[in-house]
Amino acid sequence: VDFILIGGMAAILHGSARVTFDVDVVYLRSRENIQRLADCLAHYKPYFREAPPGLPFTWDTKTIRSGLNFTLTTELGDIDLLGEVAGGERYSDLLSHSLEVEAFGVHFKCVDVRTLIRIKEAAGRAKDREAIAELRVLLEESEKKQS
Amino acid sequence: MLRVMDSVAASTDTVRALMQDVDRSLLRVNLKLSFEERARKHLRVLRTVEELRRAGKKQRQKSDGR
Numbered sequence: 001v002d003f004i005l006i007g008g009m010a011a012i013l014h015g016s017a018r019v020t021f022d023v024d025v026v027y028l029r030s031r032e033n034i035q036r037l038a039d040c041l042a043h044y045k046p047y048f049r050e051a052p053p054g055l056p057f058t059w060d061t062k063t064i065r066s067g068l069n070f071t072l073t074t075e076l077g078d079i080d081l082l083g084e085v086a087g088g089e090r091y092s093d094l095l096s097h098s099l100e101v102e103a104f105g106v107h108f109k110c111v112d113v114r115t116l117i118r119i120k121e122a123a124g125r126a127k128d129r130e131a132i133a134e135l136r137v138l139l140e141e142s143e144k145k146q147s
Numbered sequence: 148m149l150r151v152m153d154s155v156a157a158s159t160d161t162v163r164a165l166m167q168d169v170d171r172s173l174l175r176v177n178l179k180l181s182f183e184e185r186a187r188k189h190l191r192v193l194r195t196v197e198e199l200r201r202a203g204k205k206q207r208q209k210s211d212g213r
Contacts, residue, residue, distance in 0.1 A: 012189045015177035017170065019192055103183040110182075121158075129158065133165035134174070141174050 001036045002028040004091060004098045005110040006119060007080070011131065013101060014113050015138050018131060022078035026111075028091040029083050034064045037081070044074040087122030113139050 005013070008020025027037055038061045046059045049071045057063075064070075068083040084090050097115035101108055111119070117135045120128040177185055 009189075013182050013185055015174055015180075015185060017173035017177060019189070019196065021193070101182045103186050124158075129161050130165055133162045134169050136162065137166050137169040137171060138174055138178075141171060142178055145178055 001040055002030075002033050002091065003037075003108065004094050005101075005108060006082070006085065006094075006116060008131070010110050010116055011135060011138075013103070013110050014116070014135070015142070016131075016134055018134060022080060024080040024082065026082045026085055026089075026091050026094055029068075034061050038064055041072075041074065041079075044076045046070075046072040046074045046079075049073045049078060085119050085122070086124070087119060089119070113142070 003025040005023070005025055007022070007024030008016070008018065009023050011018065012020065027033060038059060042059050047053075047057060048055070051057075064081075070081045072079050072081065085094070094111055094115060095109070098109040098111050101110045113135055117132055117139070120132050120135070177188070180188065
């Protein structure tokens with residue numbers, strides 16, 4: 001599945017000391033990728049977070065195509081699948097602002113710190129201000145370390 | 148428009164102020180780790196949080212006489 005890790009988990013990979021409980025990813029909305037996303041997540045019983053139980057819900061390509069951003073609970077934990085982030089950027093816009101990461105034997109893309117800050121600023125949520133402040137300090141510290 | 152600019156400026160000031168409170172020592176330690184080590188460290192923290200949650204729930208149930 002083509003995706004880019006964003007949000008709190010991306011911040012942790014960049015060195016954040018904050019705790020986060022969900023995974024946020026931006027996924028590519030191509031026909032093939034939507035198929036892969038539907039297939040791979042279906043095994044983990046995805047369901048809309050905070051929705052009352054028992055709603056008619058099928059996790060398949062039709063559901064993904066008819067929506068854009070999904071906040072899900074799964075057997076693996078909570079996951080936000082985003083076709084678009086605050087500010088209107090999509091997978092293809094973020095690709096050049098991401099880096100390849102290897103962890104647990106898996107290679108995947110993770111958005112860079114500057115872009116992570118930009119996304120959080122575009123969201124304009126008060127709760128993100130502390131996270132933005134930490135990311136700015138992280139940026140300063142990693143620049144200091146490199147120089 | 149001016150109101151939006153005021154709100155952006157206020158938000159920038161808030162972030163700048165919050166930057167003073169960030170514990171840089173924690174970040175410096177994390178920056179020495181690999182991506183995987185950072186992820187593993189976070190997983191350990193999550194496990195601890197989960198344990199504390201479980202303990203808290205058990206305690207509340209005990210207090211409620213359940």
